[in-house]
Amino acid sequence: MKRRVFLSGLAGVAGCGGSRTLRLNVCNWSDYVAEETIPNFEKEFGVEVRYGTFESSAELFAKVMSGNSGWDVVFPPAEDLQGLRALNLLAPVRHELLRNLDRLEPGFRRPPWDPELRWGIPYMHGSTGIAFQKHLAIRRWADLWRDPLQGRITLLDDPVEVLGACLKKLGFSINSADPVELRAAQAEALELKKRIRAFLNAEVRDQLVAGDVQAAQAWAITAQQAIAETDRVAFAHPEEGFPLFCDNAVILRESRRQALAHRFIDYLLRPDVAAAIVVATGTATANGAARGLLPAEVRDNPVLYPPEEIRRKGEWFEPQPPASRKLRDRLWTEIKAA
């Protein structure tokens, strides 16, 4: 008897997924919505949202690659759009369903990776630079190779970022596919590897705050979160130039709720919704109207929204041709195994 009760309880737990309300499945980077963003959408539209998160573009790619994942709306970085399209995973965005499309900042209405905004709607953006303890006065990538930092610096655990920083130090493009330039960048990375403490992504934030790490190659968003906790940390957009990234809302072709998916993206484009997200998460929005609603110190935060003369030195990541991808993968494995 007891056993039967137990088993039926188990079946109940396992079966509780099925429900009658219309449901939208959204997968986004973590820390990319405010606490009330999703509940408010559910209330307003009388639907249910299953909101999941991922931590790297590779993870997202692995999730949706099958074309049978169950997700409706996901947020890949710009350089992945081409690959997702080539695998026939994306549904075209229907602009007539997005009343708030004109809220986008002008710079994101015709982005180089998708000039017609046919496949994705820019959501958040940012740059990669150096977060450091203020007294160090770091300005350039080359500063990371300085001796006093021995053993007290970290790099991102991401091949395009590490090779990108080394390429920039040497004066090349972050998107270089030239084997000679890539080899030279690898030599720089190997030299730098002897000096680093670890390859860390967002985990470095706590260690910057605690003072364990003196300088870190970091995303502006991570740096901003550390700066919000302690005024000892600062962020530099390196003078040699730096990478820019932009994450986009896309609708998967497999989605059976295309209309609701559009409504969700349109909801995220509302200035008040987007502004609330930015205030809660300390991210940089691609929504110009929302930026206008922000308090001045957030709106003009130079870490998240660098002034034009700095921003000009930024460079977008682009998709790599297969031969270059293979070489970069090899170089990265050699760096890691050294």
Add this chain to the structure above:
Amino acid sequence: MKRLRSLFLAPAWLVIALGFWIPMGIVAAYSVLTRGMYGGVELPITAESLARFADPLYLGILAKSFVLAGIATVLCAVLGFPLALFVARASSRKNLWLSLVILPFWTSFLIRTYAWVFLLRDTGLFNTMLIATGAISEPMPLLYNDGAVITGLVYGYLPFFVLPVYATLERQDPLLRDAAADLGASPWATLLRVTLPLAAPGIRAGALLVFVPSLGAYITSDLLGGSKTVLIGNLVQNQFTAGRDWPFGAAAGMVLMSVVAVLLVLLLRRDPESLL
């Protein structure tokens, strides 16, 4: 008689065929296919991915993985055998002592690994205590090296060693020890000559249960090693995600599996009764 025995095995056959052999056959097929443009696999059939393993770069990665997993296994044995012995010989509250071995492992592996980050980092418990007592003035670099990775592996897989060893020790007849003592053996001699040899099946099972996941582990080397080393597990993981070279990832997995399979066969030949 014979019919009943095959019924005992039937459910396991079903699970192993559907859950292991067929999926692994698919991966074996992947390892000889061509990498797709944006991930995935395509025709034609080629041995290119497998051939890449003659490269010293990948051989070195394989060797380092074996060394780290071997050290972790030895340390687990050194730490785990006396612990299993203690639990098996506890005069009371045996279940409680056993539970205390298992308890830490009900927490998520990731949280357990992160707990070591808290302990080992510059501003962590160990360094803070050492500085407070005046033993050192500058924090020691405890985190993000091979030592930290091995600590994490031992911590992660210790109960896999303790449980099977305990299971065999607990079954041993205490009279055997009394007999040895009556015949003049010291407690240490009894331990080495009687208890230890009789526990051998459990020790072998435990060593295997520790060595194997250590060999394929990649989260530990990422979190405690600061991603500064590539182990074979990292290589496979990387090829299936960031590298998007599934055939090479599958080939790496196949190479790893065949190396371990050879070790298994050697062990079974030398000692046919020891396993399963």
Add this chain to the structure above:
Amino acid sequence: MTRWLAAYAAAAYAFLHLPLLVLAAFSVNSAKSAVWERFSWKWYAEAFADRQLMEASANSLAIAIAAAVLSTVIGTLAAYGMWKRRSPVMAGSLYLSLVTPEIVWGVALLAFFQGLFRFLDVRLGLHTVIAAHVAFSIAYVVVVVLARLRTFDPALEEAAMDLGATEWQAFWRVTLPGIAPGVIAGALLAFTVSMDDYVITSLVAGVDSETLPMAIYAAARRGVSPALNAISTVIVFGLGVLIVVSERLQRS
């Protein structure tokens, strides 16, 4: 020697528990970073208010219980069958399954399920995760139970059958009680590996089956969230109480 053993065990227990005590300590730290500020329960409130975390915890428990029950039953039967008469192919298969890198098996299972779904109208979800967990837990159960069976005297079973018991009765009434500690150890191990698994789970989980390790990994990659420390402290203490109570019940 007993004293040496006790001292050694004390050190080993410290090694096992110190990291978790630190974890528990930081779960009641009011600061978000790892620097001690003051005592506070606020992360517990946050953890229990977090819908995603709660859903993931419920999923993890349901999956681990289902997988442990299924794999213990299947694995114990298989171990018994193999003990009665060796089955080198099954033994080899199980050992090979143990030595398979998780990531390879995970992708293999994913590919297999994708193929299957072309013929059946189902998607990735709790059922695929449970199936995967049963597949990788069976070998652990068999190893532990079989190690126990090796020290069990087959003559006892023969004696039972000589006294008129059927083969099934002999197994159920004589052998199974004799190897119960091994079966329990196997079930605990299966539960543990299921609770713990991230790699395979993350590959075969669907939209509705995010597990606790997946939620933790997601948060941990962004720096440790004290809410996660809080939830794991709750799990450890809850299970600790459960274990002490079950021990009391066994003794009385």
